[in-house]
Amino acid sequence: MSGDDFSFDDVSFDDFSFDIGEVPFSRRGAWLDLSRVTGLHTVADHIHLVSHTRGIHPVFRLEPQLDGLSAEADVRATPSVLTWSTASGAVEAAFDGSAIRFRGRGLGLTFVAPDELTPFTGGYLFVDPFDGAATLTSYESGRRYRFTVLAGRPEIVGAERVGASERSVSFGSTDAWDVLVEEIETSAAPAVSTIAFDQVVDARSAEFRDYCDGLLAGEPTPTAIKAAYVLWSATVAPAGFVTREAILMSKHWMDKVWSWDHCFNALALAPVDSDAALDQFLLPFDHQTESGALPDSVTHSEVLYNFVKPPIHGWAFAQLRARAARPYSRRQLEEVHGHLAAWTRFWLDHRRAPGHALPYYQHGNDSGWDNSTTFDQGGVIESPDLAAFLILQLGVLADLSAELGLPASGWSAEEADLRAALFDELWTGEHFVARSVSTGDPTTTSSLLNALPIVLGEQLPAEVAEQLAATIAGHLTEWGPATEPLDSPLYEDDGYWRGPIWAPATVLIEDGLRRAGRSALADRVAASFAATCEASGFAENFDARTGAGLRDRAYSWTASAYLTLRADALARTASPTLSGAQ
Numbered sequence: 001m002s003g004d005d006f007s008f009d010d011v012s013f014d015d016f017s018f019d020i021g022e023v024p025f026s027r028r029g030a031w032l033d034l035s036r037v038t039g040l041h042t043v044a045d046h047i048h049l050v051s052h053t054r055g056i057h058p059v060f061r062l063e064p065q066l067d068g069l070s071a072e073a074d075v076r077a078t079p080s081v082l083t084w085s086t087a088s089g090a091v092e093a094a095f096d097g098s099a100i101r102f103r104g105r106g107l108g109l110t111f112v113a114p115d116e117l118t119p120f121t122g123g124y125l126f127v128d129p130f131d132g133a134a135t136l137t138s139y140e141s142g143r144r145y146r147f148t149v150l151a152g153r154p155e156i157v158g159a160e161r162v163g164a165s166e167r168s169v170s171f172g173s174t175d176a177w178d179v180l181v182e183e184i185e186t187s188a189a190p191a192v193s194t195i196a197f198d199q200v201v202d203a204r205s206a207e208f209r210d211y212c213d214g215l216l217a218g219e220p221t222p223t224a225i226k227a228a229y230v231l232w233s234a235t236v237a238p239a240g241f242v243t244r245e246a247i248l249m250s251k252h253w254m255d256k257v258w259s260w261d262h263c264f265n266a267l268a269l270a271p272v273d274s275d276a277a278l279d280q281f282l283l284p285f286d287h288q289t290e291s292g293a294l295p296d297s298v299t300h301s302e303v304l305y306n307f308v309k310p311p312i313h314g315w316a317f318a319q320l321r322a323r324a325a326r327p328y329s330r331r332q333l334e335e336v337h338g339h340l341a342a343w344t345r346f347w348l349d350h351r352r353a354p355g356h357a358l359p360y361y362q363h364g365n366d367s368g369w370d371n372s373t374t375f376d377q378g379g380v381i382e383s384p385d386l387a388a389f390l391i392l393q394l395g396v397l398a399d400l401s402a403e404l405g406l407p408a409s410g411w412s413a414e415e416a417d418l419r420a421a422l423f424d425e426l427w428t429g430e431h432f433v434a435r436s437v438s439t440g441d442p443t444t445t446s447s448l449l450n451a452l453p454i455v456l457g458e459q460l461p462a463e464v465a466e467q468l469a470a471t472i473a474g475h476l477t478e479w480g481p482a483t484e485p486l487d488s489p490l491y492e493d494d495g496y497w498r499g500p501i502w503a504p505a506t507v508l509i510e511d512g513l514r515r516a517g518r519s520a521l522a523d524r525v526a527a528s529f530a531a532t533c534e535a536s537g538f539a540e541n542f543d544a545r546t547g548a549g550l551r552d553r554a555y556s557w558t559a560s561a562y563l564t565l566r567a568d569a570l571a572r573t574a575s576p577t578l579s580g581a582q
Contacts, residue, residue: 016225020047020077022537023226023554024251026233027079027095027204028211031300032183033233034062034082034093034100037252041551047075047082049100049111049145051183052248052255053240054301057140059123064091065108066173073107079229080204084109089173094201096193098237099182103197104152108173111147111181116164125167126160131190134159134169142301143183148191152177208232214272217567223534224566227559230538231268234556240300243286244279247556248299254540254552256299259284260309260368261557263316264504268560270323271567277320278332281313285339292346296365307365310386311347312508314340314393315455319511330404337400344393347386348414353437357421358382359390360437367449368504369497372483373490374434374447381443384432385452387422391415392455422453423464430467446490447497448475448483448505455508457515465516472509473521480506480529482544493543494550500541501532503561510565526565533562 021043026033031052038044038058048058064073064084073084073091082093089106102109113123113136123136123145134147134156147154152175158167171177180191195203212220212228220228234248247265248255266280284294287303296307317336321328328336351359360382361367364375367383374383394415401408426432432450433442451471453460460468475481480501484491491499506529513522532547538558539549 016222016229017076017078018226018229020075020082023230024050024233025077025082025093026251028207028232028235029237029245030095030098031236031239032098032100033251035252040253049181050251051138051141051143052236052251052300053141053143053183055299056253056255057138059136059138059141059145060111060113063110063112065110065170068172071107079208079232081201092197092201094197094204096180096200099180099191101178101180101193101197101200102171103178104171104173105176106173108171110168110170113158113167115166117162123167124162125156125158125169127156136167141183143185146182146184146188146191148180148182148193150178150180150193152179154179215268215563217271218570224563227533227538227562230554230559231265231556234554241287241298241303242283242300244283245276246283247280249556250552250554252552252554254555256297257283258297258309259294260312260504263312264507264557264560264564266316267319267323268563270320271325274324274326274328277324278328281316281320282335282339285343288339288342291350292342292344293350294343307363309366310368311343311389311393313343314396315389318392318396333400333404337397337404337406340393340397340400344390344397347390356382356437357417358387358425361386364497369447369449369483371495372447372449372497373444373488374449375443376490377441377443378436380437381434382426382437383434383449384422384426385449387418387426388453388455391419391422391459394418427464431471444490446485446488448472448481451475452505452508454512454516457512458517460516465518469513469516469518469521472513472525476524476528477501477544478528479532479542479544479547481509481525486544493545496541499544500550501529501544502541503529503555503558507561507564526569530562530565533558538562
């Protein structure tokens with residue numbers, strides 16, 4: 001099928017399925033999911049109903065049953081429906097709004113709550129006289145879970161018991177049954193579902209098809225569809241401290257928005273939904289401090305300020321504008337300008353030692369490269385990546401100020417001074433170094449972090465760009481750029497930022513190489529990362545030797561990076577003149 005006659009109507013999304021132990025079953029807007037992942041690096045045998053309103057909390061264990069006994073069932077998950085099936089029947093689950101609808105025909109299902117209830121932990125089960133609904137209150141999530149029975153009759157065990165006791169709501173296999181399970185606060189209007197279960201499934205299928213139709217460039221491959229599903233299912237509605245619709249990093253244990261991760265999700269959305277992309281970009285800025293600092297992370301019930309994240313936001317907003325489906329309004333540009341200006345002033349006014357021209361990180365977490373070997377001699381360092389990001393951000397601010405009729409010369413002067421300091425103080429003639437603020441001593445130089453000034457692209461002197469390209473080539477494996485060279489004595493296969501391949505580093509490096517005129521190497525970086533995602537999915541990071549997925553296995557910035565690089569590659573194929581510009 002050629003690109004000219006391709007239509008999403010020709011794609012059967014019901015044929016796309018995924019491993020529920022790797023990717024959770026959820027939908028755009030929901031704070032619930034169904035998953036085998038129940039905590040940090042914890043995968044259960046049974047699927048659980050999991051809430052993310054106060055972190056990841058398994059609320060019910062879901063056990064298929066036949067004639068009152070636990071039954072082994074095959075599990076199949078698609079974007080619209082999750083099915084447990086045996087020779088005798090099936091149980092299906094689908095999202096009905098933000099609630100989950102369950103239906104059984106010839107197979108039962110038991111919702112098992114924690115046995116232990118203390119004054120501070122566990123769940124309390126009761127039948128509410130107001131509407132007759134079985135309801136569980138959860139200390140862990142701080143919410144209630146209400147069962148509205150649409151067909152059948154449940155067996156409720158442990159209602160109103162305290163202390164240690166079995167607590168469950170069961171639907172048997174002998175009768176057809178249908179139930180809606182909601183996460184509510186103290187009370188809510190009685191639930192009403194006026195459409196049949198199959199119509200719920202059809203609605204979710206159409207919703208996901210429409211999402212893919214806008215998001216995916218070119219013909220949808222299984223990997224591209226999976227990437228789109230990771231983003232769609234990781235999206236939550238505004239609630240708590242999440243002030244806008246947001247893509248969480250994951251609906252596993254990484255269920256937050258960190259203040260640089262969000263930029264990569266914004267880039268993936270920009271070509272199809274400019275406003276949704278801007279919301280992704282601006283979310284952490286809704287919690288910006290008076291000093292201009294961004295929080296480390298934001299999620300439903302907490303905002304953390306113990307660290308910050310690197311100032312990639314000027315680079316990201318320039319990318320966002322270049323990719324956006326439509327231009328941003330003056331009001332939107334003014335909003336971004338105000339936030340970027342305050343964020344930049346934070347680094348210039350609060351993160352420079354007296355008499356120093358270069359800003360510093362206080363800990364590896366501030367860089368986003370938490371345990372990179374660059375920080376082995378100490379966390380308070382003047383790092384070349386930080387200076388490079390701020391140089392780009394100052395340039396974006398100067399241009400945006402001029403566009404809005406605001407003073408720009410101050411930003412341009414700061415940019416020139418910081419550029420001079422970067423090359424005078426951190427460039428050795430062969431590579432960039434980071435150095436201790438207190439002693440001036442250089443730190444370990446083997447991390448890929450030290451090559452991130454490649455993001456300056458066309459602004460780099462030719463000899464510097466050549467040296468950085470050579471360094472990056474030395475990190476490149478068949479699976480992508482390793483964060484620590486494979487032959488380094490500090491390399492670790494599952495060492496977080498001490499070896500594994502990461503999506504954000506890949507995107508930043510690929511873009512910088514391309515703008516620096518190193519398109520062939522940029523192509524290799526992009527192609528190797530694409531091959532990794534196609535082989536291993538969208539993990540938080542990847543083993544640089546084998547390409548195997550590591551840590552959280554349904555990570556949204558990885559999916560976004562894959563889709564962004566894929567769209568760019570397709571655009572270059574369609575218009576070869578873009579090859580050196582993207």
